[in-house]
Amino acid sequence: MTDATDMSTPGNPAKTRGSLHAQDARTKRRNAAETRFKAYGIAAIVIGLFFLVVLAVSIIRAGAPTFTRAVVDVEFTLTQPQLEAAESQLFKTKAYQDLFIAALQERLDARGIEAEFDATAIERLLGKIGGDLRAFYAENPEQVGQPVSFQLPASSRVDGYFKGRVSRETIQDSRFLMASDLDLVDALAEAGVIRNAFNWAFLTGADAGVDNPGGAGIGASVVGSFFMMLVVLVLSLPIGVAASIYLEEFAPKNRFTDLIEVNISNLAAVPSIVFGILGLAVFIQFMHLPQSAPLVGGLVLTLMTLPTIIISTRASLKAVPPSIRDAALGVGASKMQAVFHHVLPLAMPGILTGTIIGLAQALGETAPLLLIGMVGFVARGYPDGLMAGFTEPNSAMPAQIYTWAARADAGFYEKAWGGIIVLLAFLLTMNIIAIILRRRFERRW
Amino acid sequence: MPLFWLVLIVCAVAALGFVLGRQRALAAAGGDRRQLHSLPSYYGANAMLKAAVPAFLLMIVWLLVQPIVVANIVSGDIPQGAVADNASLGLVMAEVRRTASGLDSAVAQGLLTARQAAAPAADIGQITEALKEAGQIVTGEITAPVLQAAQSYRGLSATGNLAMAAAVIALALAGAAWGLAQSAPAFRARNVVESGIRALLIAAASIAILTTIGIVLSLVFNTIEFFRLYPAWDFFTGLNWAPSFSGRGGSSDLGVLPLLWGTFYISIVALAVAVPIGLFAAIYLSEYASPRVRSVAKPMLEVLAGIPTIVYGLFALLTVGPLLMRVFGDDGLGWMQAGTAVMTAGLVMGIMLIPFVSSLSDDIINAVPQAMRDGSYGLGATKSETIRQVVLPAALPGIVGAVLLAASRAIGETMIVVLGAGAAARLSLNPFDAMTTVTAKIVSQLTGDADFASPEALVAFALGMTLFVITLGLNVFALFIVRKYREQYE
Structure with a gap:
C-alpha cells in the first residue's frame, strides 16, 4: 500500500514507516473502518432478531388472556319442591334466577363475606342465567335434588376487569356494568367464587355476533x-x-x-x-x-x-x-x-x-x-x-x-x-x- | 350428494376393471405370466385408465358447460317485461338462480313438497314464505316470471344431472369393456399404459399454463368491461379516487394515480427499512459469521418470512400504529392523525421483507468466487475493503435483482396495508398520513355486496391488471438480472 518512492524520500517524517508493532494513523483508520463495518453487520442481525422478539412478545402478551376467562363457580342444589314451585310460576326463568342468587348469598354468608347484590347486578355480571339453569334441569332431570357445581362464564366486561382491560378509573356506569358492581366482583373474587379458568369455549366455539366478543371462538x-x-x-x-x-x-x-x-x-x-x-x-x-x-x-x-x-x-x-x-x-x-x-x-x-x-x-x-x-x-x-x-x-x-x-x-x-x-x-x-x-x-x- | 356417488361409482367401475383386466389377461395366457407381453397388472391398469379418465373428463366438461347452457335456455324464456328498467338480465338471472337453490333447500328441509316446488301455478306468497323459512335471502316477493324461470331452471338442471350421470357411467363401463377386450397376451399393455400416464403428467404440468391463462383472461375481460363503462384515460390519469356508493357510476372518480402513489410510497419506506438491514445481515452472515452463528441466525431471520401476513397486519394495526401515535401523534410531535399511516405499514412491511433481501443476497454473495476475495486479500486489503470494493461490486447485479424481487413483494402485499395503511386515497408527501394502495382498494371494492356489473366493482379488475403487469414486469426483469449474474460466475 505504501509507495516505495515515498519511503525513500527523506525529510518526510509522516510517511516514514515506524515500528511494525505500533499502528500508524492510516492502519488505525482502516482497522477502525473494519470494526465499524463488522458492527453494522452485527447490528443488522440484532435488529432483525429484535423485531422477531418484539413480534413474539406482543403476540403472546396480547393473545394469552384470550385463553383464560373469568368463571363463577357455584355449587347449587335444586330440590324437587323448588323445581315444581319454579315451574308453576309465570316467570319461570326469573324463579330459577332467584333460587340461584339465594344459593350464592348463602355461600358468601357461610364464608362471612358481606356483599349486597340484587338480581339486576347478577344479570350484569353473569348474563341471564335463569334460562341456562332451567335448560340444564330440563335436560338432566336426574340431577334434581343433588348438588351440582355450575361453572358460569362471567360477562365480557367483568372478564375485562380481571384482565385489566376495564379499570375502576375508566369505567362508566352503563347497563352493562356499574362501578358498584366491581365491589361485588372483588368480594366474589375474594371468596373464590369468581376465578380464572381455561377458556375451552374459545378453542371449540364458533364466531359470535358483533356485540358478544366474549362468546366468540375459533x-x-x-x-x-x-x-x-x-x-x-x-x-x-x-x-x-x-x-x-x-x-x-x-x-x-x-x-x-x-x-x-x-x-x-x-x-x-x-x-x-x-x-x-x-x-x-x-x-x-x-x-x-x-x-x-x-x-x-x-x-x-x-x-x-x-x-x-x-x-x-x-x-x-x-x-x-x-x-x-x-x-x-x-x-x-x-x-x-x-x-x-x-x-x-x-x-x-x-x-x-x-x-x-x-x-x-x-x-x-x-x-x-x-x-x-x-x-x-x-x-x-x-x-x-x-x-x-x-x-x-x-x-x-x-x-x-x-x-x-x-x-x-x-x-x-x-x-x-x-x-x-x-x-x-x-x-x-x-x-x-x-x-x-x-x-x-x-x-x- | 349425487355427484359424490357418481365419483364413487366411476371409481368402483375402474377398480373392477383393474381386477377383471388382470384376471382376463392371465386367464388368456393360461395362467403363465411369461406368455404375456407385459406384467399382468398393466392389463388391469389399462382397463382402469380407460374406464376412469374419459369418464372423469366428461364429467368435468359437463359440469362446466351445463350451467351455461341451462342459463342460456332459461334467460331466453324470460319475457322482456320481467326485466325491470334499472336492472340487467344478469341480476334477474342471479335472482332466478337464488330462487332455484332456495327451492332446492326448501324441498330438502321438507317445507315444500317436490310437487309444490315444481307446480306451474304455484302460490307465490306461499313459496316466498317457504323460501324465507328455508333461510334463503329473497328480495321482497318473487315475481311470477322469476318463479317460472327458476322452476324451469331446476327442471333443466335436474334433467341435465340425470343425463350426466347416465352418460358418465355409460362411458366408464364402455371404457372398462374396451380395456377388457384388449386384454390378450399379445397386447402391448405396458406401452399403452405408460403413454397414458405420460399424457396425464403433461396435463398436470400444463396446469401452470392454464392458471396463467385463467388469470390473464379473467383480468382482461373484466378490465375491458370496466373501460366500456369508465374511460381508460380518466382511470390512468385521474388524480382523485372517490367511488360513489350508489353503485351505478356517474359520480364516481376512479383515478388510479393516488393508489399507485400510496403503493410506491409504502414500498419505498419498506425497502428503506429492509434493504440496509437485510443487506448488512447477509454480508455478516456470509463473510464474518462463524458456522455456528450462521446456523442459528439465518433460520431465525427466515422465521420472519414464514409468519403469515395477517399477523403482520394485526401487529401494524394494534402495536406499531399506537406506538408511533405516542411519538408522532397529537401528544408528541403532532405529525400524525391516526395510527394507520404510510409509516406504520411501511415499517412493518420492511420487517417482513428483511429475510427476502437477506436470504437472496446471501446466496448471491456466496456465489462470488473465492478467488476474487483471495486476490484482494493478497493485495493487502482488509476484509471490509474486500467486501466493499470487490465482493459487492461483483454481486451488485444480483443484489439489485434481489431488491427488485422484494419490491415486487412489497407492491403486491395486501394484508399489512389493508389493516395498517388506512383507507383514504390521497396524494401527499407526509409519511405519517393515511394513504391507501392498489391491493387495499381491490379488497375494499370486491368485498361486500357489490354488484359485479357496476364500474365500482369492475375497477378492482383494472387495478388487479395494473398490479399484475407491474409485478410481472419487476419479476421478469429481476429474474433476468439474477440469471444473467449466475451465468457470469458458473
Missing part, C-alpha cells in the same frame, strides 16, 4: 381451514408431483417446456391477491360455485401453492443421483418404471417436506380468501356433515382473525391475537414436522 374456522387444507393437499400433491416428474424426468427441451417453466417461476411471484381475483372470476362468477365455501378457498390456494410444491419437488427429484436411474434401466426397467419404482420413493421425504411447507404457507394466506367472500358474515356453527364441510359457507382461521380485527369492539382484538396464537401453533407444528422429516429421512448421496 373452533368453527379451524374446521373450515381443515377442509380447505384437505382440498389443497388432495389436489396439489398429486398434480404438483406429476408436473415435477414430467418436467424433471421426461420433458424434452423445447418451446413448450420452456413456456411451462417460465409460467411456474412467474406464478410463484404473482401477488396472492391476484389469485383471489382469479378465484372470484373463474370459480364464483363463471362456474357459480358457492361463495365463502372451503371448496373454493381450497381450489384458489391449490393454484397458489402448486408452484411452491413443484419447485421443491423438482429440487428433491434432482437430488436423486443418476446412478439410481441407470441401474434400474440397466436391469430392464422402462423409464416410467425407473422413475415410479425407484426415483420417486427416494425423493419422497423431500417432496413431503416441501408439501408441508407449501400447506403451511397456504394455511396462513388471507388475501385471496377475502375476495371469495370468507369475511363479512358470522360463521356461527360447525358444518353438519362431510359434504357440507366443503360447500357450506364457513370461515378460515386467517379470515376469522381479519374479521375480528376489523370489528370495532376492543374485546375482539384480544380474540384476534388469540386466534393468531392458535394459527401460529398450527404453523409451528407443521414446520417442525417438516424439519423432523428432513432430518430423519434426508439422504446425502
Whole structure:
C-alpha cells in the first residue's frame, strides 16, 4: 500500500514507516473502518432478531388472556319442591334466577363475606342465567335434588376487569356494568367464587355476533381451514408431483417446456391477491360455485401453492443421483418404471417436506380468501356433515382473525391475537414436522 | 350428494376393471405370466385408465358447460317485461338462480313438497314464505316470471344431472369393456399404459399454463368491461379516487394515480427499512459469521418470512400504529392523525421483507468466487475493503435483482396495508398520513355486496391488471438480472 518512492524520500517524517508493532494513523483508520463495518453487520442481525422478539412478545402478551376467562363457580342444589314451585310460576326463568342468587348469598354468608347484590347486578355480571339453569334441569332431570357445581362464564366486561382491560378509573356506569358492581366482583373474587379458568369455549366455539366478543371462538374456522387444507393437499400433491416428474424426468427441451417453466417461476411471484381475483372470476362468477365455501378457498390456494410444491419437488427429484436411474434401466426397467419404482420413493421425504411447507404457507394466506367472500358474515356453527364441510359457507382461521380485527369492539382484538396464537401453533407444528422429516429421512448421496 | 356417488361409482367401475383386466389377461395366457407381453397388472391398469379418465373428463366438461347452457335456455324464456328498467338480465338471472337453490333447500328441509316446488301455478306468497323459512335471502316477493324461470331452471338442471350421470357411467363401463377386450397376451399393455400416464403428467404440468391463462383472461375481460363503462384515460390519469356508493357510476372518480402513489410510497419506506438491514445481515452472515452463528441466525431471520401476513397486519394495526401515535401523534410531535399511516405499514412491511433481501443476497454473495476475495486479500486489503470494493461490486447485479424481487413483494402485499395503511386515497408527501394502495382498494371494492356489473366493482379488475403487469414486469426483469449474474460466475 505504501509507495516505495515515498519511503525513500527523506525529510518526510509522516510517511516514514515506524515500528511494525505500533499502528500508524492510516492502519488505525482502516482497522477502525473494519470494526465499524463488522458492527453494522452485527447490528443488522440484532435488529432483525429484535423485531422477531418484539413480534413474539406482543403476540403472546396480547393473545394469552384470550385463553383464560373469568368463571363463577357455584355449587347449587335444586330440590324437587323448588323445581315444581319454579315451574308453576309465570316467570319461570326469573324463579330459577332467584333460587340461584339465594344459593350464592348463602355461600358468601357461610364464608362471612358481606356483599349486597340484587338480581339486576347478577344479570350484569353473569348474563341471564335463569334460562341456562332451567335448560340444564330440563335436560338432566336426574340431577334434581343433588348438588351440582355450575361453572358460569362471567360477562365480557367483568372478564375485562380481571384482565385489566376495564379499570375502576375508566369505567362508566352503563347497563352493562356499574362501578358498584366491581365491589361485588372483588368480594366474589375474594371468596373464590369468581376465578380464572381455561377458556375451552374459545378453542371449540364458533364466531359470535358483533356485540358478544366474549362468546366468540375459533373452533368453527379451524374446521373450515381443515377442509380447505384437505382440498389443497388432495389436489396439489398429486398434480404438483406429476408436473415435477414430467418436467424433471421426461420433458424434452423445447418451446413448450420452456413456456411451462417460465409460467411456474412467474406464478410463484404473482401477488396472492391476484389469485383471489382469479378465484372470484373463474370459480364464483363463471362456474357459480358457492361463495365463502372451503371448496373454493381450497381450489384458489391449490393454484397458489402448486408452484411452491413443484419447485421443491423438482429440487428433491434432482437430488436423486443418476446412478439410481441407470441401474434400474440397466436391469430392464422402462423409464416410467425407473422413475415410479425407484426415483420417486427416494425423493419422497423431500417432496413431503416441501408439501408441508407449501400447506403451511397456504394455511396462513388471507388475501385471496377475502375476495371469495370468507369475511363479512358470522360463521356461527360447525358444518353438519362431510359434504357440507366443503360447500357450506364457513370461515378460515386467517379470515376469522381479519374479521375480528376489523370489528370495532376492543374485546375482539384480544380474540384476534388469540386466534393468531392458535394459527401460529398450527404453523409451528407443521414446520417442525417438516424439519423432523428432513432430518430423519434426508439422504446425502 | 349425487355427484359424490357418481365419483364413487366411476371409481368402483375402474377398480373392477383393474381386477377383471388382470384376471382376463392371465386367464388368456393360461395362467403363465411369461406368455404375456407385459406384467399382468398393466392389463388391469389399462382397463382402469380407460374406464376412469374419459369418464372423469366428461364429467368435468359437463359440469362446466351445463350451467351455461341451462342459463342460456332459461334467460331466453324470460319475457322482456320481467326485466325491470334499472336492472340487467344478469341480476334477474342471479335472482332466478337464488330462487332455484332456495327451492332446492326448501324441498330438502321438507317445507315444500317436490310437487309444490315444481307446480306451474304455484302460490307465490306461499313459496316466498317457504323460501324465507328455508333461510334463503329473497328480495321482497318473487315475481311470477322469476318463479317460472327458476322452476324451469331446476327442471333443466335436474334433467341435465340425470343425463350426466347416465352418460358418465355409460362411458366408464364402455371404457372398462374396451380395456377388457384388449386384454390378450399379445397386447402391448405396458406401452399403452405408460403413454397414458405420460399424457396425464403433461396435463398436470400444463396446469401452470392454464392458471396463467385463467388469470390473464379473467383480468382482461373484466378490465375491458370496466373501460366500456369508465374511460381508460380518466382511470390512468385521474388524480382523485372517490367511488360513489350508489353503485351505478356517474359520480364516481376512479383515478388510479393516488393508489399507485400510496403503493410506491409504502414500498419505498419498506425497502428503506429492509434493504440496509437485510443487506448488512447477509454480508455478516456470509463473510464474518462463524458456522455456528450462521446456523442459528439465518433460520431465525427466515422465521420472519414464514409468519403469515395477517399477523403482520394485526401487529401494524394494534402495536406499531399506537406506538408511533405516542411519538408522532397529537401528544408528541403532532405529525400524525391516526395510527394507520404510510409509516406504520411501511415499517412493518420492511420487517417482513428483511429475510427476502437477506436470504437472496446471501446466496448471491456466496456465489462470488473465492478467488476474487483471495486476490484482494493478497493485495493487502482488509476484509471490509474486500467486501466493499470487490465482493459487492461483483454481486451488485444480483443484489439489485434481489431488491427488485422484494419490491415486487412489497407492491403486491395486501394484508399489512389493508389493516395498517388506512383507507383514504390521497396524494401527499407526509409519511405519517393515511394513504391507501392498489391491493387495499381491490379488497375494499370486491368485498361486500357489490354488484359485479357496476364500474365500482369492475375497477378492482383494472387495478388487479395494473398490479399484475407491474409485478410481472419487476419479476421478469429481476429474474433476468439474477440469471444473467449466475451465468457470469458458473
